[in-house]
Amino acid sequence: MATTTRNNSRSIMSKQHFKVCFCFWRIFRLNVAEPPEEINIIFDEYSHNGIMSLDDLINFLVNFQGEKEGDATNKHAQTIFDSLKHLNIFQRRGLPVEAFFRYLLSDLNGPLAEVKHDMNCPLAHYFLYTGHNSYLTGNQVSSASSTSAIIKALKKGVRVIELDLWPNSRGTDVLVHHGGWRDT
Structure with missing residues (x-):
């Protein structure tokens, strides 16, 4: 059995009575916050006269x-309604905003489903975490190039490494060199 108080024309549960050891009653005060304004706006958009019906x-x-429309059936909505009956703020004809708010925070309204991505496309079709000047050990002006900097970037999750490749003075080899700067 719960008692309610009135605040801004919306009822809020303030106490909850529980039977302890099958013979004693214990009263617990609930620290229930009012639904945030965003929830009230959404509720008003999808309900009629302050009550959300099964169809709503x-x-x-x-x-x-x-x-998906196939997943959101009358049976699914009725399960949500039935789970809120014990709150005593449930009304037979629908959900008041407090019950709707409790539903949003309940296990019945779990996190978003994990999105499964098809990862069979060519690498160029994906956004990748990349590293700019990954071969530099420090700042762009005075640091040296090093393979250890590349290894460190790969360990952090970088999957694309930028390398500035320049021909050596004889044109017989390639240097990893930060475009015109003095590091090599």
Whole structure:
């Protein structure tokens, strides 16, 4: 059994009564914050007269949450409604904003589904974490080029390495050289 208080024409649970050891009642105060304004705006957009019906909830799940229409069924919405019955703020005809807010924070509204990417395209089709001047051991002006700097960048997750390749003075070999600077 819960008692509620009125605040800004929306009810908020302030106390919750629980039976302890099957014979004693214990009262717990709940530190329940009001739903943020963003939640109230979304709720008002998808509900009618301050109550979200089963159809309103399905509309919210499909159009706002991005669930597929086949996944957001009456049965799924009814499961959400049934899970909120124990809160005593549930009303038979629909969800008030407080119950909707509790649903958003509940396990029934888990994190977004993990996106599976097809990684079979050529490497050039992907955005990659890259390193600019990865071969430099320090700043661009006075540092030296080194393979250890490249190894360090690869260990940090860089997958594309920039190398400035310049021919040597004889034109017989290639140097990793920071374009016109004195490091090699």
